[in-house]
Amino acid sequence: MADLVTHMATALLFKAFAGRKHTASFTLGTVLPDLAGRVPGIVLVKLVGFGLPIPEGLTHAPGVLHMPFGMLPLCVLLALVFPELQRPKIAANFFGGCMLHMAVDLLQHHTGTGYPLLFPFSSWHFELGLIGTEATVLLAPIVAPLSVLAWWLRSKWDARRG
Amino acid sequence: MLQSLRKLVFSDRSRPYVATLIVGYLVWMGWSYSKVSTARTKEVVACTQSPDECRSEKVFLALTEVREVGPDTITVRKSTVDYVIAGVDDPVHESEILSVIATIPDSPDQPFQAVSWEHHPLRAWKVRLSLLGLVLAGAVTLGSFRIENRRVVERG
Known part of the structure:
Protein backbone atom coordinates (compact mmCIF):
# COMPACT_ATOMS: atom_id res chain seq x y z
CA MET A 1 0.00 0.00 0.00
CA ALA A 2 1.12 3.54 -0.69
CA ASP A 3 0.52 6.11 2.05
CA LEU A 4 -3.00 7.48 2.51
CA VAL A 5 -2.06 11.12 1.81
CA THR A 6 -0.81 10.17 -1.68
CA HIS A 7 -3.95 8.09 -2.30
CA MET A 8 -6.20 11.03 -1.37
CA ALA A 9 -4.10 13.40 -3.49
CA THR A 10 -4.51 11.17 -6.55
CA ALA A 11 -8.29 11.24 -5.98
CA LEU A 12 -8.35 15.07 -6.00
CA LEU A 13 -6.13 15.18 -9.10
CA PHE A 14 -8.43 12.73 -10.91
CA LYS A 15 -11.55 14.68 -9.96
CA ALA A 16 -9.93 18.00 -10.96
CA PHE A 17 -9.76 16.65 -14.52
CA ALA A 18 -12.76 14.30 -14.67
CA GLY A 19 -15.31 16.58 -12.97
CA ARG A 20 -15.95 17.41 -9.32
CA LYS A 21 -19.26 15.54 -8.78
CA HIS A 22 -19.13 13.02 -5.89
CA THR A 23 -15.53 14.00 -5.02
CA ALA A 24 -16.08 13.00 -1.37
CA SER A 25 -17.26 9.47 -2.26
CA PHE A 26 -14.42 9.02 -4.77
CA THR A 27 -11.81 10.28 -2.28
CA LEU A 28 -13.18 7.99 0.41
CA GLY A 29 -12.98 5.17 -2.15
CA THR A 30 -9.23 5.74 -2.55
CA VAL A 31 -8.61 5.18 1.17
CA LEU A 32 -11.26 2.47 1.66
CA PRO A 33 -9.06 -0.54 0.69
CA ASP A 34 -6.47 0.36 3.35
CA LEU A 35 -9.03 1.39 5.99
CA ALA A 36 -11.10 -1.79 5.59
CA GLY A 37 -8.47 -4.24 4.33
CA ARG A 38 -5.21 -3.28 6.01
CA VAL A 39 -5.88 -1.40 9.27
CA PRO A 40 -7.88 -4.25 10.95
CA GLY A 41 -5.12 -6.76 10.10
CA ILE A 42 -2.39 -4.46 11.46
CA VAL A 43 -4.38 -3.92 14.69
CA LEU A 44 -4.95 -7.68 15.11
CA VAL A 45 -1.22 -8.43 14.62
CA LYS A 46 -0.40 -5.75 17.24
CA LEU A 47 -2.87 -7.42 19.63
CA VAL A 48 -1.10 -10.76 19.05
CA GLY A 49 2.11 -8.93 20.03
CA PHE A 50 0.42 -8.03 23.34
CA GLY A 51 -0.25 -11.73 23.94
CA LEU A 52 -3.87 -12.04 22.81
CA PRO A 53 -4.63 -15.51 21.39
CA ILE A 54 -5.81 -14.41 17.94
CA PRO A 55 -5.55 -17.11 15.22
CA GLU A 56 -3.18 -16.20 12.38
CA GLY A 57 -5.94 -16.72 9.80
CA LEU A 58 -8.05 -13.97 11.34
CA THR A 59 -5.23 -11.45 10.84
CA HIS A 60 -5.24 -12.23 7.08
CA ALA A 61 -9.03 -12.33 6.55
CA PRO A 62 -9.64 -8.53 6.27
CA GLY A 63 -7.11 -8.51 3.40
CA VAL A 64 -9.88 -9.55 0.99
CA LEU A 65 -11.22 -5.99 1.21
CA HIS A 66 -7.99 -4.91 -0.49
CA MET A 67 -8.79 -7.08 -3.53
CA PRO A 68 -11.04 -6.10 -6.47
CA PHE A 69 -13.57 -8.91 -5.86
CA GLY A 70 -13.83 -7.85 -2.22
CA MET A 71 -13.87 -4.11 -2.90
CA LEU A 72 -16.80 -4.22 -5.34
CA PRO A 73 -19.34 -5.79 -2.92
CA LEU A 74 -18.02 -3.58 -0.10
CA CYS A 75 -18.70 -0.45 -2.20
CA VAL A 76 -22.23 -1.68 -3.00
CA LEU A 77 -22.79 -2.43 0.70
CA LEU A 78 -21.67 1.06 1.76
CA ALA A 79 -23.80 2.67 -0.98
CA LEU A 80 -26.89 1.02 0.53
CA VAL A 81 -26.87 3.56 3.40
CA PHE A 82 -27.45 6.39 0.87
CA PRO A 83 -30.87 7.36 -0.62
CA GLU A 84 -32.08 4.87 -3.23
CA LEU A 85 -31.65 7.09 -6.30
CA GLN A 86 -28.07 8.08 -5.42
CA ARG A 87 -26.82 4.54 -4.70
CA PRO A 88 -25.56 3.53 -8.20
CA LYS A 89 -23.49 6.72 -8.60
CA ILE A 90 -22.15 6.59 -5.03
CA ALA A 91 -21.17 2.92 -5.45
CA ALA A 92 -19.51 3.70 -8.80
CA ASN A 93 -17.49 6.53 -7.23
CA PHE A 94 -16.48 4.41 -4.23
CA PHE A 95 -15.35 1.64 -6.59
CA GLY A 96 -13.63 4.08 -8.97
CA GLY A 97 -11.63 5.37 -6.00
CA CYS A 98 -10.75 1.79 -5.01
CA MET A 99 -9.53 1.06 -8.55
CA LEU A 100 -7.35 4.19 -8.53
CA HIS A 101 -5.97 2.97 -5.19
CA MET A 102 -5.13 -0.41 -6.77
CA ALA A 103 -3.51 1.29 -9.78
CA VAL A 104 -1.17 3.28 -7.49
CA ASP A 105 -0.41 0.23 -5.32
CA LEU A 106 0.39 -1.91 -8.38
CA LEU A 107 3.27 0.42 -9.24
CA GLN A 108 5.14 -0.83 -6.15
CA HIS A 109 7.65 -3.61 -5.69
CA HIS A 110 7.33 -6.05 -2.76
CA THR A 111 9.93 -8.76 -2.10
CA GLY A 112 8.61 -11.94 -3.67
CA THR A 113 4.95 -10.97 -3.52
CA GLY A 114 2.34 -9.02 -5.46
CA TYR A 115 -1.37 -8.39 -5.21
CA PRO A 116 -3.83 -11.31 -5.65
CA LEU A 117 -6.01 -9.44 -8.13
CA LEU A 118 -8.34 -12.30 -9.08
CA PHE A 119 -8.93 -13.96 -5.70
CA PRO A 120 -11.18 -15.99 -5.01
CA PHE A 121 -11.12 -17.14 -8.66
CA SER A 122 -7.35 -17.42 -8.96
CA SER A 123 -4.32 -17.12 -6.66
CA TRP A 124 -2.36 -15.28 -9.38
CA HIS A 125 -0.31 -12.40 -7.93
CA PHE A 126 0.76 -9.33 -9.87
CA GLU A 127 2.47 -5.97 -9.46
CA LEU A 128 4.40 -3.75 -11.87
CA GLY A 129 7.31 -3.24 -9.48
CA LEU A 130 8.25 0.19 -10.83
CA ILE A 131 8.70 1.99 -7.48
CA GLY A 132 9.70 1.00 -3.95
CA THR A 133 7.14 0.57 -1.19
CA GLU A 134 8.17 3.89 0.39
CA ALA A 135 8.65 5.91 -2.80
CA THR A 136 5.37 7.78 -2.27
CA VAL A 137 6.71 9.22 1.00
CA LEU A 138 8.97 11.48 -1.07
CA LEU A 139 6.21 12.21 -3.62
CA ALA A 140 3.46 13.08 -1.12
CA PRO A 141 4.77 16.59 -0.19
CA ILE A 142 4.74 17.49 -3.91
CA VAL A 143 1.61 15.67 -5.10
CA ALA A 144 -0.65 16.69 -2.17
CA PRO A 145 -0.43 20.51 -2.58
CA LEU A 146 -0.51 20.15 -6.39
CA SER A 147 -3.71 18.13 -6.23
CA VAL A 148 -5.39 20.63 -3.86
CA LEU A 149 -4.36 23.47 -6.21
CA ALA A 150 -5.66 21.60 -9.29
CA TRP A 151 -8.97 20.86 -7.56
CA TRP A 152 -9.33 24.49 -6.36
CA LEU A 153 -8.65 25.80 -9.88
CA ARG A 154 -11.26 23.39 -11.25
CA SER A 155 -13.84 24.58 -8.72
CA LYS A 156 -13.13 28.24 -9.71
CA TRP A 157 -13.47 27.32 -13.38
CA ASP A 158 -16.74 25.48 -12.72
CA ALA A 159 -18.08 28.47 -10.74
CA ARG A 160 -17.22 30.87 -13.59
CA ARG A 161 -19.04 28.66 -16.09
CA GLY A 162 -22.07 28.63 -13.75
CA MET B 1 -30.96 -6.01 -18.43
CA LEU B 2 -28.43 -3.70 -16.75
CA GLN B 3 -31.25 -1.42 -15.67
CA SER B 4 -33.16 -4.23 -13.97
CA LEU B 5 -29.98 -5.55 -12.30
CA ARG B 6 -29.29 -2.05 -10.98
CA LYS B 7 -32.86 -1.85 -9.66
CA LEU B 8 -32.52 -5.27 -8.03
CA VAL B 9 -29.25 -4.42 -6.27
CA PHE B 10 -29.95 -0.85 -5.22
CA SER B 11 -33.70 -0.73 -4.48
CA ASP B 12 -35.03 -0.17 -0.95
CA ARG B 13 -37.11 -3.35 -1.22
CA SER B 14 -34.13 -5.65 -1.85
CA ARG B 15 -31.75 -3.76 0.47
CA PRO B 16 -31.79 -6.19 3.46
CA TYR B 17 -31.34 -9.23 1.20
CA VAL B 18 -28.50 -7.65 -0.80
CA ALA B 19 -26.76 -6.53 2.41
CA THR B 20 -27.05 -10.03 3.95
CA LEU B 21 -25.79 -11.64 0.74
CA ILE B 22 -22.77 -9.31 0.55
CA VAL B 23 -21.83 -9.78 4.21
CA GLY B 24 -22.11 -13.57 3.78
CA TYR B 25 -19.96 -13.49 0.62
CA LEU B 26 -17.29 -11.31 2.28
CA VAL B 27 -17.14 -13.60 5.34
CA TRP B 28 -16.74 -16.63 3.05
CA MET B 29 -14.07 -14.82 1.01
CA GLY B 30 -12.18 -13.82 4.18
CA TRP B 31 -12.35 -17.39 5.48
CA SER B 32 -11.08 -18.78 2.13
CA TYR B 33 -8.22 -16.28 2.00
CA SER B 34 -7.16 -16.94 5.59
CA LYS B 35 -6.98 -20.67 4.74
CA VAL B 36 -4.81 -19.99 1.67
CA SER B 37 -2.48 -17.56 3.42
CA THR B 38 -1.94 -19.70 6.53
CA ALA B 39 -1.32 -22.79 4.38
CA ARG B 40 2.04 -21.37 3.22
CA THR B 41 3.11 -20.69 6.83
CA LYS B 42 2.17 -24.27 7.77
CA GLU B 43 4.10 -25.52 4.74
CA VAL B 44 7.24 -23.65 5.84
CA VAL B 45 6.89 -24.95 9.43
CA ALA B 46 6.41 -28.50 8.08
CA CYS B 47 9.53 -28.02 5.94
CA THR B 48 11.62 -27.17 9.00
CA GLN B 49 10.39 -30.38 10.65
CA SER B 50 11.28 -32.59 7.64
CA PRO B 51 13.89 -30.53 5.80
CA ASP B 52 14.83 -33.23 3.24
CA GLU B 53 11.60 -32.59 1.36
CA CYS B 54 12.28 -28.91 0.77
CA ARG B 55 16.01 -28.44 1.15
CA SER B 56 17.16 -24.95 0.07
CA GLU B 57 13.62 -23.86 -0.80
CA LYS B 58 13.20 -20.10 -0.50
CA VAL B 59 10.75 -18.15 1.66
CA PHE B 60 9.83 -14.55 0.86
CA LEU B 61 9.34 -12.47 3.97
CA ALA B 62 8.21 -9.04 2.79
CA LEU B 63 7.99 -6.14 5.26
CA THR B 64 8.74 -8.04 8.48
CA GLU B 65 9.40 -6.40 11.83
CA VAL B 66 12.74 -7.11 13.51
CA ARG B 67 11.91 -8.41 17.00
CA GLU B 68 15.37 -9.40 18.31
CA VAL B 69 18.94 -8.82 17.24
CA GLY B 70 21.38 -11.49 18.42
CA PRO B 71 25.13 -11.82 17.84
CA ASP B 72 24.74 -14.02 14.72
CA THR B 73 21.01 -14.07 14.04
CA ILE B 74 17.99 -11.81 13.97
CA THR B 75 14.36 -12.71 14.72
CA VAL B 76 11.74 -11.20 12.43
CA ARG B 77 7.98 -11.41 12.72
CA LYS B 78 5.76 -11.90 9.67
CA SER B 79 2.10 -11.72 10.62
CA THR B 80 2.04 -13.77 13.87
CA VAL B 81 5.01 -16.09 13.15
CA ASP B 82 8.62 -15.48 14.22
CA TYR B 83 11.54 -16.53 11.97
CA VAL B 84 15.16 -16.76 13.19
CA ILE B 85 17.46 -15.69 10.36
CA ALA B 86 21.24 -15.83 9.96
CA GLY B 87 23.39 -14.13 7.37
CA VAL B 88 22.07 -10.55 7.46
CA ASP B 89 25.44 -8.86 7.87
CA ASP B 90 24.29 -5.20 7.70
CA PRO B 91 23.63 -3.32 10.93
CA VAL B 92 19.98 -4.05 11.91
CA HIS B 93 18.12 -2.64 14.89
CA GLU B 94 15.03 -3.79 16.79
CA SER B 95 11.60 -2.72 15.44
CA GLU B 96 13.14 -1.96 12.03
CA ILE B 97 11.17 -3.12 8.96
CA LEU B 98 13.10 -5.55 6.76
CA SER B 99 12.21 -7.62 3.68
CA VAL B 100 14.16 -10.89 3.48
CA ILE B 101 14.50 -13.78 1.04
CA ALA B 102 15.85 -16.78 2.99
CA THR B 103 16.39 -20.50 2.52
CA ILE B 104 14.70 -23.06 4.76
CA PRO B 105 17.15 -24.58 7.28
CA ASP B 106 18.34 -28.20 7.12
CA SER B 107 17.10 -28.93 10.63
CA PRO B 108 14.50 -27.38 12.97
CA ASP B 109 17.12 -26.06 15.41
CA GLN B 110 19.00 -24.10 12.74
CA PRO B 111 18.14 -20.57 11.58
CA PHE B 112 16.89 -19.64 8.12
CA GLN B 113 19.74 -18.46 5.90
CA ALA B 114 19.29 -15.00 4.35
CA VAL B 115 19.91 -14.84 0.60
CA SER B 116 19.04 -11.16 0.11
CA TRP B 117 17.41 -8.44 2.15
CA GLU B 118 16.14 -4.90 1.82
CA HIS B 119 15.96 -2.18 4.48
CA HIS B 120 12.97 0.18 4.60
CA PRO B 121 14.36 3.34 6.24
Missing part, protein backbone atom coordinates in the same frame (compact mmCIF):
# COMPACT_ATOMS: atom_id res chain seq x y z
CA LEU B 122 11.39 5.52 5.23
CA ARG B 123 8.80 3.14 6.71
CA ALA B 124 8.28 5.28 9.85
CA TRP B 125 7.52 8.31 7.65
CA LYS B 126 5.07 6.24 5.63
CA VAL B 127 3.26 5.28 8.85
CA ARG B 128 3.15 8.95 9.91
CA LEU B 129 1.76 9.99 6.52
CA SER B 130 -0.85 7.25 6.71
CA LEU B 131 -1.89 8.40 10.19
CA LEU B 132 -2.24 11.92 8.80
CA GLY B 133 -4.25 10.40 5.94
CA LEU B 134 -6.52 8.68 8.48
CA VAL B 135 -7.21 12.02 10.17
CA LEU B 136 -7.88 13.67 6.77
CA ALA B 137 -10.18 10.80 5.75
CA GLY B 138 -12.10 11.29 9.01
CA ALA B 139 -12.37 15.03 8.30
CA VAL B 140 -13.56 14.36 4.70
CA THR B 141 -16.20 11.95 6.00
CA LEU B 142 -17.49 14.31 8.70
CA GLY B 143 -17.31 17.39 6.47
CA SER B 144 -18.76 15.89 3.29
CA PHE B 145 -21.60 13.67 4.48
CA ARG B 146 -24.57 14.22 6.76
CA ILE B 147 -27.51 12.12 7.93
CA GLU B 148 -30.97 13.02 6.65
CA ASN B 149 -34.12 10.90 7.14
CA ARG B 150 -32.03 7.95 8.38
CA ARG B 151 -29.93 7.99 5.19
CA VAL B 152 -26.39 9.30 4.57
CA VAL B 153 -26.28 12.09 1.98
CA GLU B 154 -23.41 13.99 0.38
CA ARG B 155 -23.26 17.67 1.34
CA GLY B 156 -23.43 20.27 -1.44
